[in-house]
Amino acid sequence: MKKANLIMLGAPGSGKGTRAVALCEVLGIAQVSTGDLFRNNIKEGTELGKLAKSYINKGELVPDGVTAAMVKDRLSKPDTAGGFILDGFPRTLAQAEMLDKILAELGEEISYALYLDVPDAEIIRRISGRMICSECQAPYHREFNPPKSEGICDKCGGKLFTRDDDKPETVKKRLEVFRSTTLPLADFYGARGILVKIPPELSERGAAADMREVAEKLGLCAR
Ligand code: ADP
Ligand code: ZN
Numbered sequence: 001m002k003k004a005n006l007i008m009l010g011a012p013g014s015g016k017g018t019r020a021v022a023l024c025e026v027l028g029i030a031q032v033s034t035g036d037l038f039r040n041n042i043k044e045g046t047e048l049g050k051l052a053k054s055y056i057n058k059g060e061l062v063p064d065g066v067t068a069a070m071v072k073d074r075l076s077k078p079d080t081a082g083g084f085i086l087d088g089f090p091r092t093l094a095q096a097e098m099l100d101k102i103l104a105e106l107g108e109e110i111s112y113a114l115y116l117d118v119p120d121a122e123i124i125r126r127i128s129g130r131m132i133c134s135e136c137q138a139p140y141h142r143e144f145n146p147p148k149s150e151g152i153c154d155k156c157g158g159k160l161f162t163r164d165d166d167k168p169e170t171v172k173k174r175l176e177v178f179r180s181t182t183l184p185l186a187d188f189y190g191a192r193g194i195l196v197k198i199p200p201e202l203s204e205r206g207a208a209a210d211m212r213e214v215a216e217k218l219g220l221c222a223r
Helices: 016-027 033-042 047-056 064-075 093-106 122-129 168-181 183-192 209-220
Strands: 007-012 032-034 084-087 112-115 130-132 140-141 195-198
Touching: 007 183, 016 032, 016 084, 016 112, 016 140, 016 209, 032 033, 032 064, 032 140, 033 064, 033 084, 033 093, 047 064, 064 093, 093 183, 112 183, 122 168, 168 183, 183 195, 195 209
Parallel strands: 007 084, 007 112, 032 084, 112 195
Antiparallel strands: 130 140
16 A cells, blocks of 8 residues: 555646545545635735735736745645645646655655546536635536535535636636646656546546545555
């Protein structure tokens, strides 16, 4: 059995957040989403939030050093010691190198990078219709994953909203950034022999069952 220190790679709107949440529940590991961490900081009006917002709303990446410091802080918390899934980090080669350093200091290493390869046309379809919970950040989709009652989170009753950066112009920019800057990471982890492509479509059994199957195939241990 292998410890689950995982990276989730995929374009914006590829469904990596949904997979990451499911995998965390299946394995009992911690989810570390840089997008969620930034959005929490924006909501709370912190200095980090103010800085991040100026990049996020243009569809640009927050500078590597800022993002890596936030991740380092998060990975130093005890709940990640039994395994974690990084959702949205690393997104540049420089961040991948920073991550190696952070993990080496903690005596940890990445077990696998899971990659969702989704065509652009499908991405646009998925992003238009996406909503998230304002309280617990759970993701929904009007068509593919609707909440039981409209506009309300199934899990916590929070209000659902559409992210500012899910506007079509910003999505186009984010996809460009993904192709040019983040996609090379697939080769980076591929060369290391730890890249695993996972099916970009959910089966009818749902995300939890799909991710349980991935976890079993890879021999990942639950907490
Ligand atoms: P998505 O994967 O759908 O693009 P995220 O919630 O992961 O959404 O990220 C939203 C935005 O937050 C990104 O477009 C970017 O501006 C910023 N961000 C998130 N993760 C990183 C990162 N690792 N490095 C730099 N910026 C990031
Ligand atoms: Zn919620």
